[in-house]
Amino acid sequence: MPDSVKGPASYFPSIEKTYGQPVQYWLDLIASRPEEKHMQTVAWLKSEHGLGHGHANALVAHQRAVKR
Template identity: 65%
Template sequence: MTAPRVPAPEIDPANKPNGPASYFPSIEKTYGLPIQHWLDIAADQLAEGRSHMQVVDALKTEHGLGHGHANAVVAYVKAKLAG
């Protein structure tokens, strides 16, 4: 098994994260899958050359994420890939 392009952050329930990662606990609860699943999808699609909004739209239409959740996942991945 290969390491993910963008590993999921460790989230301490006592210290709520800021920025896009603040959505991750809600995303996991709402969709029943670990955040790494969504990060991997976004990272793969960005690596294929899709734009931010194309990946957001794919997460919404193909996977049922809400706009805010999809945008948070893509923004987090893009920031980590750039960083």
Template identity: 60%
Template sequence: MADEINGTEPIKGPASYFPVIEKTYGKPMNHWFTLVAARKGAKHADIVNWLKKDHGLAHGHANAIAAHTRANAQG
């Protein structure tokens, strides 16, 4: 279903969190993607917990970043 205001599809899934993550933590999404990508081989739950503990992200935000990064990993 298209957004009736601007005629575009609404953002769904982990990406729907990205504008709030950028605003809340003051870093662009590429910052978070790069950090997570450097943790090759880490399990999803470990990445989420690391983002929460070491970077102060809320659980939903950390989960969205981890899910998106892992889903879009090259190789």
């Protein structure tokens, strides 16, 4: 049985289905805003792009963890 995806990446299939963009699209947007704190970027994704809190938070958490 294959290992299941855990952590923020477990939201990725739902994010792609719900918002009609590949995950890389969102990660690139987040990467373009490195000066912001985590929750500022989450709020921006919610207000400007209509993402739900959980999806926005998962994307930002994943992008920021990868960047470290």
